[in-house]
Amino acid sequence: MNNEQTTSPANQPCCxxxxxxxxxxxxxxxxxxxxxxxxxxxxxxxxxVFKKPKAKWRTVGKLEDFKVGGFVLVQYEDPSPVAWAGVxxxxxxxxxxASETEFIAFSINCRHLGCPVRWVDDPKxxxxxxxxxxxxxxxxxxxxxxxxxxxxxxxRINKDMVEIQTIPTPLTLTTLT
Numbered sequence: 001m002n003n004e005q006t007t008s009p010a011n012q013p014c015c016x017x018x019x020x021x022x023x024x025x026x027x028x029x030x031x032x033x034x035x036x037x038x039x040x041x042x043x044x045x046x047x048x049v050f051k052k053p054k055a056k057w058r059t060v061g062k063l064e065d066f067k068v069g070g071f072v073l074v075q076y077e078d079p080s081p082v083a084w085a086g087v088x089x090x091x092x093x094x095x096x097x098a099s100e101t102e103f104i105a106f107s108i109n110c111r112h113l114g115c116p117v118r119w120v121d122d123p124k125x126x127x128x129x130x131x132x133x134x135x136x137x138x139x140x141x142x143x144x145x146x147x148x149x150x151x152x153x154x155x156r157i158n159k160d161m162v163e164i165q166t167i168p169t170p171l172t173l174t175t176l177t
Contacts, residue, residue: 055166059162059163060162061161066097066162072094073093073108074164093105093164095155101157104138104152110131110133111141111147111150112144112145115128116128
């Protein structure tokens with residue numbers, strides 16, 4: 001008789017309702033916990049779409065330090081705004097004084113994988129040592145794997161000082177548009 005009482009239809013709906021409630025509650029709590037855990041990753045991925053990096057003007061030298069016709073390698077403080085990036089590093093650019101008032105500046109980073117390019121004066125080419133990327137004097141691709149020309153930076157003269165406009169170094173060369 002005891003077995004009949006525990007399995008009687010009168011006792012089953014109560015147990016089933018409680019079991020269904022607890023199952024649904026655990027699924028809902030698991031979903032909330034999963035969402036909370038993945039929220040920072042979603043924010044990291046979507047942040048560049050909504051927050052554009054701000055450009056900063058950096059002084060790279062005096063006007064008389066640049067002679068007409070040649071390229072000069074300059075260093076400046078990387079304007080990376082992320083705190084977890086560590087100690088602020090130096091970034092570089094190649095600047096050429098085309099005339100008394102006109103300057104041309106290129107980022108030092110190859111557009112293939114970001115290796116630093118060097119200027120070779122005799123053939124008048126930028127060379128990337130990593131994968132054989134070659135750029136012409138105007139920054140366009142001459143040979144190798146780079147998918148696009150060197151990044152061109154804006155240059156201005158401010159009180160006899162040469163300044164370039166910089167943005168934080170991207171974590172990837174792929175831009176989200």
